[in-house]
Amino acid sequence: MTSHTLQFFRSPGHYAANAGATDWTQLLTELRKHGLLAKAYFKLYQCEGYPQIPLAVRRQLGSGARYAAKQQQSLFAELMQLEMLVQQAEHPCLLLKGAAYRALALPVSFGRLFSDIDVLVPAAFFTKFKNRLFFKGFYEPELPEYDRQYYLRWSHQHPPLQHFDRDTVIDLHHQIFPAASATKINIERFFLQAEEVAGSAFKVPCLEHMFIHASVHLFWQEETHRSLKDIIDLNELFLDVVAADKLESLAAEAQQTGTVKAVNNVIYVLAKLFDHDMAAYFALKSSSRPQRLISWLFVRTLTDTGPLAAICKMLWFVRGHSLKMRWYILLYHSVAKPAFYLKRWLLKSA
Amino acid sequence: MSEYNFALHTYPFSLIVSNRSNYLYDAVKQLYPATVLGPIAPDTVYDFDLKVERRWLGLRSDYYVGSASEHFRMTNKAHLPAIFEWAFNWSIASFQHHYLAFHAAVLQKGDVSIILPAEPGAGKSTLSALLMLQGWRLLSDETCLIDLQSADIVPCVRPVSLKNKSLDVIRQRYPAAAMALNIPDTIKGTVGYLLPTTISWHGYQQSCVATHIIFPRYDSDCYSTIFAPVSLGQGIMQLINNSFNYSVLGAEGFAALSQLCRTVTMLQLTYADTDEALSLLEKLS
Incomplete structure (x- = not known):
């Protein structure tokens, strides 16, 4: 494992006690690149040896923590603005990912940065809710027509909606996985088992569903630049699932929603990277064996550099696309997208 | 580690620069005194890390100065010292919330x-x-x-x-x-x-x-x-x-x-x- 970030999050106290100046410099660089300075601050701040950590490190981590605190305040301010809208809605409105973690103050949310608010509503009310957001000052910033159509026809969400004054961005979802995929995820249970947020009309998915969503988001897609941050989030969610004694329920929910492979692979990777003993999980009736080759590919994209990592990232890219789109859509997309941008470039150059 | 890497110990921020040639160092040497410029000290924790790279994109070979998840790009090598200074400014403006x-x-x-x-x-x-x-x-x-x-x-x-x-x-x-x-x-x-x-x-x-x-x-x-x-x-x-x-x-x-x-x-x-x-x-x- 070459990544300082992974070594750090595996055991923050141990890393801090043994790191030399060169390690700290490398760690700060990596944390900054992945937007993890504040998360590292909250990990270290709880350690006994925090005052012994070099001042330069504490300053940089503290700087990151201040930025994360500001984001948290902005999130709550925005949710307050949306509260009335959600109260009036005749359907559940679920916060997803970072906003949901923060609304419940889960440990995974401490110092976690995010760029938008993800909201999930039932598909039947999707257009109605979008229209209501328009009346509250949200609009659809201009996108190239191809990209807009991609969102509307094939993805699981509306093109990003931005507030005209506050610049807040909402990603409004009707599903958690692209409509163009051959894989269908049953999210009925997300709504049925959604949990209340104290003092708010918003709801959040239950812990098992949050883990499932994060697993799908990481393992069934093509990008790799956010994988490190996502796997660290998943580890913290996983610790919450274990602490709440919900492993068995997680395996059952994965089966019910049709996400067993993604969840199993994530748990297998977490066990490898963070030294968890997962034999008990894989012995459960409702779980099945992880895809070891795919999991190996993922770990290589995460920890390696050089030609092998580049090849692995390419394979991951192709695999992710083939999961997100049925083969004939992918074939069309592979030709149509470059053709659209080529035409646009030619018209611009003319 | 490249022999062309160097460190800048300005106050209150320090940074290391990863490089594959002496071009930037020779320019930066004209801007900063020897007291704050020199080799990377193994016992110092540096605030920022700037990477100077050359990437080949089709027929072009652009220069990049990377900082955190951002990078500053130029096609003319002569602009490297200016881009370096702007990348340093950007790092300070983005990550100095302790001031x-x-x-x-x-x-x-x-x-x-x-x-x-x-x-x-x-x-x-x-x-x-x-x-x-x-x-x-x-x-x-x-x-x-x-x-x-x-x-x-x-x-x-x-x-x-x-x-x-x-x-x-x-x-x-x-x-x-x-x-x-x-x-x-x-x-x-x-x-x-x-x-x-x-x-x-x-x-x-x-x-x-x-x-x-x-x-x-x-x-x-x-x-x-x-x-x-x-x-x-x-x-x-x-x-x-x-x-x-x-x-x-x-x-x-x-x-x-x-x-x-x-x-x-x-x-x-x-x-x-x-x-x-x-x-x-x-x-x-």
């Missing part, structure tokens, strides 16, 4: 310490360069850092970046001024650097307490120089508009800003006659 930071110059002479906050193009760098050449100590040309606990000004001494006409102004008035590099055709036009004076480098770690906050604006259509008090409320709002991170710091930022403004004199300085503006500022010291 309240303004887009402002800071100068000190005797008991007087002036903060000059200004929008780009208001003539801040020209004015601060001229003050420095008249014997003021330069604490910063670009970023005024305020300590969140004491509200003292923390210096951040760097070469003064001058552009286009400002370069001519300084060369005409001070032909012997220590200027380095002259980089034409950047996205900001021609860029050159005025080196901080010896007293500025001598006190590069020495904090001070602000006595004046002056909002300068060069306006060639201005009939007579305006040097007038600014109300506390108006001054604070102008400072907030010039801050990189007031909105990030919340209550801490408000407390530091209040402490800073409690004892300072705030003035606006709108001028067409640079000599008169300089003379008014000299009278403060």
